[in-house]
Amino acid sequence: MTTGKTKLLPQSGTPQALGQTAVTKDSVVWLVDEVEDQGQMAVRRSAPDGTGLKDISPETGDGALFAYDLTASDEALTVTAQTPDTAYRNETLPKLWQLTPDGSRVQRVSCNRGEQSGAAADGGRRVVWIDGTTGWTDLVTRERPAGNCG
Numbered sequence: 785m786t787t788g789k790t791k792l793l794p795q796s797g798t799p800q801a802l803g804q805t806a807v808t809k810d811s812v813v814w815l816v817d818e819v820e821d822q823g824q825m826a827v828r829r830s831a832p833d834g835t836g837l838k839d840i841s842p843e844t845g846d847g848a849l850f851a852y853d854l855t856a857s858d859e860a861l862t863v864t865a866q867t868p869d870t871a872y873r874n875e876t877l878p879k880l881w882q883l884t885p886d887g888s889r890v891q892r893v894s895c896n897r898g899e900q901s902g903a904a905a906d907g908g909r910r911v912v913w914i915d916g917t918t919g920w921t922d923l924v925t926r927e928r929p930a931g932n933c934g
Contacts, residue, residue: 791832791833791834792834793812793814793830793834793837794830794834794837795816795818795837796818796828796837796839797818797819798818799816799817799818800817800818800819800820801816801817801825802814802815802816802817803815803816803817803825803851803852803853803854804852804853804854804855805854806854806855806856806861806905807832807856808856808857808858808885809858810831810832810858811829811830811831811832811836811885812829812830812831812832813827813828813829813840813854813856813861813885814827814828814854815827815828815851815852815854815863816828816843817843818843819843819844821843821844822850822868823850823868824843824844824848824849824850824851825843825849825850825851825852826839826841826842826843826848827839827840827841827849827851827854827861827863827883827887828840829861829885838887839887840861840883840884840885840886840887841863841883841887841890847890849863849865849881850865850866850867850868851863851864851865851881852864852865852866852878853901853902853903855903855904855905855911856905857905857906857907857908857909857910858885859884859885859907859908859909860882860883860884860885860905860908860909860911860929861882861883861884861885862880862881862882862883862893862903862905862911863880863881863882863883864878864879864880864881864900864901864902864903865878865879865881866878866879874897874898877897877898877899877900877916878899878900878901879892879893879894879900880892880893880894880900880901880903880911880913881893882909882911882929891929891930891931891932892929892930892931892932892933893911893913893926893929893930894913894915894924894926894930895930895931895933896915896917897917898915898916898917898918898919899914899915899916899917900913900914900915900916900917900924901913901914902914906925908927908928909927909928909929910925910926910927910928911925911926912924912925913925
C-alpha cells in the first residue's frame with residue numbers, strides 16, 4: 785500500500801473460489817478452494833510481493849477446515865469454520881480456529897458449545913467474536929486460544 789503498486793498474487797493451482805483476505809505487516813493471507821471436494825478451503829499466505837507462497841492449512845486431508853471467514857493480526861490467523869451437516873449439532877456449528885502465521889500450531893479459540901462467529905483480530909493472539917453458547921448473543925474476547933478441546 786505504501787508504494788501504490790499493484791501485484792497479482794500467485795496461485796499453486798486453479799482456484800474454484802477465493803474467500804476472505806487479510807493483510808498483516810509482512811504477509812497477505814486468504815482462503816482458497818482449488819479442489820472439487822466437500823467444501824474445505826486452504827488458508828494460504830505469501831509476502832505482499834507474492835513470494836513465499838505457502839498453504840498454512842491444507843485444503844484436503846487431515847486438518848482441512850471448512851473455512852468461510854478469516855481475520856488476522858501479525859501473530860495469529862483466526863479462521864471461522866463449520867462442518868456441513870443436515871442437522872444443528874454442537875460439532876457442526878461454526879467454531880473459531882487460530883493458526884500461527886507459519887501453520888505450526890492450530891488450536892480452537894474457545895471450547896464453548898454453540899455458535900462462534902463474526903471474529904475480529906485484535907493485537908497479538910487476542911480475538912473478539914459473537915458467541916451463542918448461552919442461548920443469547922454475547923460479544924466475547926479471549927487473549928489466546930483455549931487449545932485442544934478434547
